[in-house]
Amino acid sequence: DGGITQSPKYLFRKEGQNVTLSCEQNLNHDAMYWYRQDPGQGLRLIYYSQIVNDFQKGDIAEGYSVSREKKESFPLTVTSAQKNPTAFYLCASTRRQGKAEAFFGQGTRLTVV
Amino acid sequence: RKEVEQDPGPFNVPEGATVAFNCTYSNSASQSFFWYRQDCRKEPKLLMSVYSSGNEDGRFTAQLNRASQYISLLIRDSKLSDSATYLCVVNQGGATNKLIFGTGTLLAVQP
Numbered sequence: 001d002g003g004i005t006q007s008p009k010y011l012f013r014k015e016g017q018n019v020t021l022s023c024e025q026n027l028n029h030d031a032m033y034w035y036r037q038d039p040g041q042g043l044r045l046i047y048y049s050q051i052v053n054d055f056q057k058g059d060i061a062e063g064y065s066v067s068r069e070k071k072e073s074f075p076l077t078v079t080s081a082q083k084n085p086t087a088f089y090l091c092a093s094t095r096r097q098g099k100a101e102a103f104f105g106q107g108t109r110l111t112v113v
Numbered sequence: 114r115k116e117v118e119q120d121p122g123p124f125n126v127p128e129g130a131t132v133a134f135n136c137t138y139s140n141s142a143s144q145s146f147f148w149y150r151q152d153c154r155k156e157p158k159l160l161m162s163v164y165s166s167g168n169e170d171g172r173f174t175a176q177l178n179r180a181s182q183y184i185s186l187l188i189r190d191s192k193l194s195d196s197a198t199y200l201c202v203v204n205q206g207g208a209t210n211k212l213i214f215g216t217g218t219l220l221a222v223q224p
Contacts, residue, residue, distance in 0.1 A: 031210050042119075042200065042216030043157070050210055058211075090156055094212065100145050100204050102212055104156040 006105030023091035119215035136201030144206030
């Protein structure tokens with residue numbers, strides 16, 4: 001079945017450590033996105049990518065980094081520079097053309113301890 | 114001004130009620146519009162796309178007003194299972210294909 005997979009589902013990190021969240025899709029979508037959601041809040045855009053080897057900062061990119069070396073994969077690194085990293089992270093993908101509705105992975109809950 | 118704005122609610126309604134959500138967007142060049150539903154601690158799922166002519170799916174009706182830059186969602190005959198957060202989503206299209214979410218409106222349907 002086609003879909004988008006995020007791993008791990010739960011992640012604990014010590015302060016000062018970098019951590020990488022995985023996002024893989026087999027939908028042949030060109031565009032991929034990372035969002036952060038805090039309790040009771042909406043989704044805020046961190047980074048997005050339209051094609052391989054290209055990506056753009058979203059509204060809250062500070063303290064995060066991404067890469068897009070393959071069409072299927074768009075990993076997000078939460079660096080130690082991110083001051084409040086505890087949140088629910090969601091990855092999404094869309095076609096670049098047409099209706100472009102987004103499909104989501106199940107999310108990663110990151111907790112800094 | 115936020116790119117996509119929604120009333121956060123909560124909307125507390127009895128079963129069987131009709132409820133309407135509105136959402137405004139700031140970028141007049143936006144190309145695609147959607148309503149998503151998000152259950153507690155889950156990922157958002159597409160409820161319906163919103164077309165210029167308006168569209169209906171069972172008890173749900175979506176409308177788009179490009180001149181006033183808002184979209185709406187109407188839910189008729191509310192069910193307990195409709196309780197969730199409803200997210201307005203705008204794809205700005207063009208070269209950026211930037212996908213922006215509203216903060217969501219919480220709906221609680223009461224028995």
